Amino acid sequence: TQLLEQSPQFLSIQEGENLTVYCNSSSVFSSLQWYRQEPGEGPVLLVTVVTGGEVKKLKRLTFQFGDARKDSSLHITAAQPGDTGLYLCAGALSQGAQKLVFGQGTRLTINP
C-alpha cells in the first residue's frame, strides 16, 4: 500500500506550458517536503510545508499544503527545460518522526 500517491507518474510537456503535480494521502502529515532529483544525482530539497493551507513560492514553482495536511500540490508556471527531473514528495507522520514517507515520484520532461 502506497501511503503517498503522486500523480501523474510521467509528464512530458512543451517549454512554456504550465503544469501541476499532486501528492495525496489518507494520512495526516506534520510536514511535507518536495524534492527534485536529476539523473545520476540524489534528491535535492526544494521546500518544506508545515501548516495546513500554506502556500510557498520558489520562483516559478508554487507549493501548497492541503488544509487537512493530507495532500500537497506543486505548480510550475512557464516550464523550462531545466525543470526536467524526478519530483518527489515526502511526508513526516509526526514531528520528530524518524522516517519520511516518499511518494513514487513524478518524472517530468520539458521539451524545448
Place this chain on the structure above:
Amino acid sequence: ETGVTQTPRHLVMGMTNKKSLKCEQHLGHNAMYWYKQSAKKPLELMFVYNFKEQTENNSVPSRFSPECPNSSHLFLHLHTLQPEDSALYLCASSQDVVAGYGEQFFGPGTRLTVL
C-alpha cells in the same frame, strides 16, 4: 553540492565480492540514513542512525551491514549480493531524528551493479 558526499559513485561487483560504500556529511547533522532507489520502486529506507546509534533497520537482509563510527560518517558493507540488489544507494543526513521537520539532505548516490 548538498554537503553530503558518497564514494564510489559507481560500483560493479560480482556476487561473491565484498565491498563498502562510504558516506560523509559536512553539515553538522546528527542523523544519517541509507536508502535504496530502484527503477520500479519508491525510495526505500534501509537504515537510520541517530547520534551514531542505529534506530531503524527496515527488514534489510544481512548481506547489507551498516556502520556508523561517528555522526559524520556512514558506511554500508556489502557481501554476497544478488543481482536484484543492483540499484542507486543514497545516503542522507538530517539535523536530528527528533527535532525539526525531518528535512533530509542527500548525497549523489552510488550506482551499484551486481553481476
